[in-house]
Amino acid sequence: MQNTPFEHIDSIFAAQKAYFKTGATLNVKFRKAQLRKFYNALKKWDKAICDALWTDLHKSYEEAYLTETSIVLAEVKEAISKVGSWSRREMKMPTMAVLPAMSYVVKEPLGTALIVSPWNYPVQLLLCPLVGAMAAGCTAVLKPSPYVPTVSKVIGEMIAETFDEKYIAVVQGNRDVNKHLFGHHFDLIFYTGSPAVAHTVMEAAARHLTPVVLELGGKSPCIIDRTANIDIAAKRIAWGKTLNSGQTCIAPDYILIHRDVKEAFIAAFRRQLEVLHGSDVQQSRHYVRMVSDKAFRRVSSYLEQGRIVSGGHTDAAERYIEPTLLDDVALDAPVMTEEIFGPIFPMITLDDEGAPFAEKVIAFVTERPKPLAFYYFGQEKTGWNIIRRTSSGGACINDDIMHIVNTHLPFGGVGNSGMGHYHRRLSFEAFSHRRSVLVSPKWIDIPFRYMPYKLFKFIRHIV
Numbered sequence: 001m002q003n004t005p006f007e008h009i010d011s012i013f014a015a016q017k018a019y020f021k022t023g024a025t026l027n028v029k030f031r032k033a034q035l036r037k038f039y040n041a042l043k044k045w046d047k048a049i050c051d052a053l054w055t056d057l058h059k060s061y062e063e064a065y066l067t068e069t070s071i072v073l074a075e076v077k078e079a080i081s082k083v084g085s086w087s088r089r090e091m092k093m094p095t096m097a098v099l100p101a102m103s104y105v106v107k108e109p110l111g112t113a114l115i116v117s118p119w120n121y122p123v124q125l126l127l128c129p130l131v132g133a134m135a136a137g138c139t140a141v142l143k144p145s146p147y148v149p150t151v152s153k154v155i156g157e158m159i160a161e162t163f164d165e166k167y168i169a170v171v172q173g174n175r176d177v178n179k180h181l182f183g184h185h186f187d188l189i190f191y192t193g194s195p196a197v198a199h200t201v202m203e204a205a206a207r208h209l210t211p212v213v214l215e216l217g218g219k220s221p222c223i224i225d226r227t228a229n230i231d232i233a234a235k236r237i238a239w240g241k242t243l244n245s246g247q248t249c250i251a252p253d254y255i256l257i258h259r260d261v262k263e264a265f266i267a268a269f270r271r272q273l274e275v276l277h278g279s280d281v282q283q284s285r286h287y288v289r290m291v292s293d294k295a296f297r298r299v300s301s302y303l304e305q306g307r308i309v310s311g312g313h314t315d316a317a318e319r320y321i322e323p324t325l326l327d328d329v330a331l332d333a334p335v336m337t338e339e340i341f342g343p344i345f346p347m348i349t350l351d352d353e354g355a356p357f358a359e360k361v362i363a364f365v366t367e368r369p370k371p372l373a374f375y376y377f378g379q380e381k382t383g384w385n386i387i388r389r390t391s392s393g394g395a396c397i398n399d400d401i402m403h404i405v406n407t408h409l410p411f412g413g414v415g416n417s418g419m420g421h422y423h424r425r426l427s428f429e430a431f432s433h434r435r436s437v438l439v440s441p442k443w444i445d446i447p448f449r450y451m452p453y454k455l456f457k458f459i460r461h462i463v
Contacts, residue, residue, distance in 0.1 A: 001146050001149040001152065001153065001172055001173070002172065002173070003172065003173030003174060003176060003177050004171045004172050004173055004177060006180050008171075009141075009171055009177070009180060009181065009184075010184075012141060012165050012166075012169045012171065013112070013141065013184050013186075015165060015166040016112045016139040016140075016141065016165075016166055016167070016169070017111075017112055017139075018166070019139055019166040019167060020109075020111055020112055020138070020139050025109065025137040025138065025139060025167070026109070026137050028083060028084050028087050031083055031087075031134060031135060031137055032080055032083060032084075034134055034163070034167070035076055035079050035080045035083070035131070035134055035135065036080060037162055037163070038076055038130075038131070038134065038162065039073065039076045039077065039080065041158050041159075041161070041162040042069065042072060042073055042076065042127075042158075043073075044158075045154065045158040046069060048154050048158075049064070049068075049069060049123055049151070049154055049155070049158075050064040050065070050069065052148075052150040052151040052153070052154045053068065053122075053123070053148075053151055055150040055151075056119075056122075056147075056148040056149065056150045056151050056291070057148065057244070057247075057288050057289065057291060058287070058288050058289040059244070059288050060285050060286045062286065063243070063244070063286055063288070064123075067121060067124065067243070067244065068121060068122075068123040068124045069123060069124075071124050071128065071407070072123060072124055072127045072128055072131065074407065075128050075131040075132075075407065075423070075424065075427065076131050078407075078424050079131050079132075079134070079135040079424075079427075079428070082424075082425065083135045083428070086107065086135065086425055086428045086429075087107055087135075087137075087428075088107075089104045089105065089106045089107070089437075090104060090105040091103070091104055092104065092105060096462050097462075098438060098440075100441055100444065101438050101439060101440040101441065102438070102439045103436070103437070103438050103439075104436075104437045104438075104439070105434050105435065105436060105437070106434075106435040106436075106437050107136070107428075107429075107432045107433075107434060107435075108137075108432065108433050108435050109136045109137035109138045109431060109432060109433075110136070110138060110187040110188045110211070110431055110432065110433055111138060111139070111186075111187030111188070112138065112139045112140070112141070112186055112187050113133045113138045113139070113140045113141070113186060113187060113188040113189075113190060113431055114140075114141050114143065114181055114182075114184075114186040114188070114189045114190070115129045115130060115133065115140055115141070115142050115143065115190045116143045116178065116181075116189070116190070116191045116192065116193065116201075117129075117142075117143070117144055117145060117192050117193075118145055118192050118193045118194075118249075119145035119147035119148045119291050120244060120247040120248060120249065120291070120341075121244070121248070122144055122145055122148045122151045122152065122155075123151065123155070125192045125215070126142055126144050126155065127155075128422070128423070128427065129190045129192075129213075129422060129427065129430070129431075130142060130168070131427055132422055132426075132427025132428050132429075132430050132431045133190075133431045134168070135427065135428045135431075136428050136429075136430075136431035136432040137432075138187070138188070138431050139166070139167050139168065140167075140168050140169075141169050141170075141171055141181070141186075142155070142159065142168070142169065142170045142171070143170075143171050143172075143173075143177065143178065143181060144156070144170065144172065146172070146173060146174050147291050147292055148291065152170075152172060153172075155170060156170040156172060179204075182200070182201065182204035182205070183204065185208040185210065186208075186210055187210065187211075188210065188211050188212070188213070188430075188431060189201060189204075189205050189210055189211075189212045189213075190212075190213045190215075190422075190430070190431075191212065191213070191214055191215070192214075192215040192216075192249075193215075193216065194216065194217060194339070195216045195217065195218065195369075195416050195417070198214045198216050198418075201214065202214070212419070212420070213412075213418075213419065213420030213421075213422065213430050214413070214418040214419050214420060215249070215411075215412060215413060215418050215420070215422075216249070216372065216413050216416070216417050216418040217249040217250075217339050217341070217372050217413075217417060218253075218339055218369055218370070218371040218372050218413070218416055218417040219253040219254060219336075219338075219339055219340075219368065219369075219371055220250060220251065220252055220253045220371040220372055220373035220374060220375065220392070221252070221253065221254060221255075221256055221361075221364075221365055221371060221374060221375065222237060222252035222253070222254065222255045222256070222375045222377075222400065223255075223256050223257075223361055223374075223375065223376040223377060223378070223386065224237075224255060224256070224257040224258060224261060224265055224377045224378070225258055225261075225357060225358075225376070225377060225378025225379065225382060226258040226260045226261050226357070226378070227378040227379040227382065228261060228377035228378045228398075229377075229398075230261055230264045230265055230268050231268050231272075232377075232398070233265065233268075233377040233398070234265055234268035234269045234271070234272045235268075235272040235275070235276075236377075236398075236399055236400055237252060237255075237269065237375075237377075237400060238269055238272040238273050238276055238323070239272075239276060239400075239401075240252050240375075240400035240401045241323060241343060241345055242273070242276065242277065242281075242287065242323050242343055243401060244288050245287060245288040245289065245290065245321070245342065245343050246299075246323075246340065246341065246342045246343040246344070247288065247290070247291065247295075247341050247342060248401070249372055250372050250373040250393075250394070250400075250401060250403075250404060251340075251341075251401070252345075252373075252375050252400050253339060253340050253371070254335075254336060254340075254345070254346045254347070254348065255325075255345060255346070255347040255348065256348050256350055256360075256361050256364060256365075257347055257348070257349055257350070258349075258350060258351060258352075258357050259349050259350065259351040260351070262347070262349055266309055266310055266325060269310060269325060270310050273310075273311075273323055281322055281323060282313070282315065282318070282320050282322070287320075289318060289319040289320055290319040290320075290321060290342065291319075292319070293316070293319065295319070295341070295342070296314075296316060296319040296321065298342075299321055299340065299341065299342030299343075299344060300314050300316075300321055301334075302326070302334065302335040302340060302342075302344045302346075303324060303326070303344065305326070305329060305330070305333040305334065305335045305346075306326030306327060306328055306329035306330075306333070306335065306346055307326065307327045307328040308324060308325070308326060309325045309326070309327045309347075310323075310324060310325040311323050311324030311325060311343075312324050321342060321343050321344070322343070323343040323345070324343060324344050324345060325345050325347060326344060326345065326346045326347065327347050327349075329346040329347070329348065331348070333346075336348075348364070350364075358382055358385065358386055361386055362386055362389050362390060365386075365390045366389070366390055366391075369415060369416035369417070370391045370392060370393075370413075370414050370415035370416055370417055371392045371393070371417055372392065372393040372394070372413045372417035372418065373392055373393060373394050373395065373396070373400070373401075373403070374387065374390060374392035374394070374395040374396075375395070375396050375399070375400040376395070376396070376397050376398070377397075377398055378398075380397055380398070383397035383398070384397070391414055391415070392414065392417070393411075393412055393413035393414050393417050393418060394409070394411065407423040407424050408423075408424060409423070410422075410423065410426050411423045411426075
């Protein structure tokens with residue numbers, strides 16, 4: 001894929017800045033009309049988008065719909081119906097000190113936004129933030145990932161057909177294009193990707209004091225207690241780990257398992273993989289491939305860092321890696337220090353000797369950077385206790401992944417896994433500024449605030 005010329009990027013940026021200053025995007029009717037155009041475009045381009053996802057990632061239509069296009073469509077529908085109420089100014093209760101003035105909060109768009117997305121969910125993670133930008137009244141420059149060139153090309157064509165570049169535009173290219181984009185003074189940068197690149201994003205944003213939303217990743221733990229329903233846990237974990245072949249920012253990354261249920265879980269995991277993908281996972285229509293040869297080499301190298309107790313087969317020509325459980329893994333091995341982003345699953349065995357299992361889990365998790373997700377399988381009460389004493393972007397008890405499905409919940413990270421939240425109204429708020437406005441009457445001018453504060457002894461009792 002060719003890089004968008006820097007001169008063209010500069011002209012898009014200047015045009016969007018100028019267009020935003022005209023105030024055209026402030027009108028709620030305009031926003032609704034543009035969101036409807038977007039919804040219709042998504043419907044029209046649905047097949048092309050899903051075909052592109054198959055080409056780049058071997059992602060089936062069913063998985064493409066469930067994890068990509070349906071989520072964006074739901075966000076657009078919600079925004080169309082709610083943007084009027086979201087945008088309405090709010091009256092706030094005045095304090096005694098400001099009476100009889102009226103107080104309001106006005107939701108105003110931040111301006112021109114840059115949205116940079118990764119390759120693993122290249123439709124959802126690019127276009128869901130765009131819904132928030134449009135609903136808030138921003139203009140937006142979209143930067144899809146070059147690692148999924150077919151998807152990025154289709155999205156570029158869809159956006160170009162639907163919107164004028166001065167309002168919404170797609171810019172294509174590699175890290176040089178990213179660097180050039182980060183050099184511009186955007187009013188918000190919304191970045192989804194790795195914590196490593198997020199440092200570069202924040203450094204660039206700091207030069208202009210640009211606010212950022214960072215949706216990152218990390219090593220999300222999966223806890224299997226002795227009280228877990230092993231068959232249910234294995235089924236849900238096998239699904240969560242093989243969804244998009246583990247190339248999911250909230251995929252369970254490693255397992256902390258109680259020694260008493262370890263062998264039962266390994267057997268159940270194998271059974272559930274066969275239920276999900278058949279006896280030969282490589283032939284499954286719903287099993288995604290590694291995005292690139294580089295990703296295949298990186299993830300498959302983890303197979304050498306532990307003892308394989310399930311899976312382990314690979315096919316470099318297809319970039320295929322079988323879902324694999326690893327045992328006897330060193331804690332300082334790369335598979336336990338780097339985000340895996342693939343179907344390799346290292347297991348760490350814990351028990352109750354010396355200290356309760358839950359206490360060991362808490363110590364293990366809190367000694368490491370805060371993850372984007374946290375999954376516990378076992379007694380709910382214990383799960384709540386562990387969640388209370390740890391921190392993560394989101395969490396599930398006796399499930400995984402599914403917290404992102406409820407878009408009424410905020411989605412975002414904490415610490416090393418990100419900052420800021422979005423989905424539905426929170427997407428609108430991410431691209432908005434809550435502006436305080438006080439309106440004082442002209443018919444009265446209460447003198448207590450003016451020097452020389454003659455009424456100070458009285459006023460100090462009421463303010």
